Amino acid sequence: MKISQKSAIILIASVLSLVAIVVLAIYLLGLDSNSETATGHVFATPKASQPGKPTLLKLEQVTDQAFGDGEQYVPNSWGAHKDRIIRTSKGDLFMTYISQGDDLNDRQWHLMHKAPNGDWQEIQSGNAGTEPINIVLGKNDSIHLFAWPKTQGKLQHIYSNDNGKTFTSEWLQGNWRDDGEQGYSSVGVNDRGDIVVIQTGPDKPGIFNWTYFSATTNKWTFHHNTLDLRYTYAFLFPGYNNDLSIVATRDVQRHYLNLPQAQDGNPWIFSEVKYFHISDITPSQPSLDQLVIKELSPKNRNDTNDRDLTYVTDSYIDTAGRLHVLYLNEYDGPHQAIIEDGKIVKDVLMPNVSFGQKVRITQDTQGHFYLIAMDEQGKSINIYPGSADDTDGTQLAPVVKIDISHFPGCSDYDFCHSPTFTVPRNGNELSDIIDGVYGNMNKEIYFRINLRGNDKGASQSFQMPFTSMMSFYLEDKKGEILSRAA
DSSP, X not given: OOOOHHHHHHHHHHHHHHHHHHHHHHHHHHOOTTSSSOOOOOOOOOOOOOOOOOEEEEEEEEESOSOOOTTSSSOTTOOTTOOOEEEOTTSOEEEEEEEOOSSTTOEEEEEEEEOTTOOEEEEEEEEEESSOOEEEEOGGGOEEEEEOGGGSSOEEEEEESSTTSSOEEEEEOSOXXXXXXXXXXXXXXXXXXXXXXXXXXXXXXXXXXXXXXXXXXXXXXXXXXXXXXXXXXXEEEEOSSSOEEEEEEEEEEGGGGTOOOOSSSOOEEEEEEEEEEESOOOSSSOOXXXXXXXXXXXXXXXXXXXXXXXXXXXXXXXXXXXXXXXXXXXXXXXXXXXXXXXXXXXXXXXXXXXXXXXXXXXXXXXXXXXXXXXXXXXXXXEEEEBOTTOSSSOSBXXXXXXXXXXXXXXXXXXXXXXXXXXXXXXXXXXXXXXXXXXXETTEEEEEEEESSOSHHHHHSOSSOOHHHHHHHHHHHHHHHHHHHHO
């Protein structure tokens, strides 16, 4: 039986309308007006699009009082996994840094605020413990900081619900380490306002101590997992169905891997990147699935100076729900692995990224990907847009160099942190404009970059509207239907 062209058009239009109704129903069932009872999330695969032309909008020094003494540890810039800056929906910026304090266990944290069209002002400070603290943006523009004062095994949560005018402090209960070591600490948040804070343990056995805040119940719950070895520098991604994803680097003394121990006082080696997934966070010791992304053995096992074999530089969940893991392979350069449905679907070498030791990734409001890294000489921020055919950040256009020579960065692994900016894992919506900071010893430098490089992007709302996500999703479904009709 033949179908007329007019009938075919009517049929396709009817199906598209039905798809739109179904998608809207999914959205309404999954999210109420306050996002308090959300159980799902609509992801959408980005379409190929023309890359933006990144443009620098602002560059200024926040402070020259950060702790950056090369003879002492732990410095302000330590830790690629640290969340350092957030932006509220009204455009207020909040960032943190640490100063020296009395000793190694008493660094001082400082919270800086920049109102729209204002200057940077310090509004809060406190005892950080050993390492830089984390800051994330929570539900309804709430501001959340996490510290370990005096490194005494107590986790402090400092938060504000009124744009930083007042702050409340509480101690988060849990079986935290009480051995005089802070452990490596990370924080992650989703756009529903769920927050997870993690603490790592000794080399063997390794541990994840973590506490989870549910925006639905407004309660924190403590959890614990035992690992074979220690994994640190963790990137955390609370999901939408009581699930949690973690990406971390194996970081242990060499003898635990049957390698000769170093004699220079630095016995640790980074040699594996792993993905962890918890499908149900509700038990006190939930089941932990593990997937090795990359493991490397030293080419010369007796060369104890060969330490940084592979480690994570960034992790990111894109608008299609895929997890991107940027990691350095010491022997062939920076890589990008993509995990989907618990499996590695791509692992791509990125030879065009000139300084992959500190590369990060994000998207703009069109879903276009950008890789962002500090130049090795610290004179520019190098931005690598995805090409016009790219849909997952693995096909890159030529580099765009943003001149920052007036306030240069540097490339030291611990004392000069990479550009760190507003992204979903610290609570910010995707935007054409990113606000960020980078570190250079005792300095913290603020930058604002328009990824699209146009006046429309510079003046648009900071938050990515849900309608953009819906349009991605509907275009996907429309393409599927038309291809099947053909």
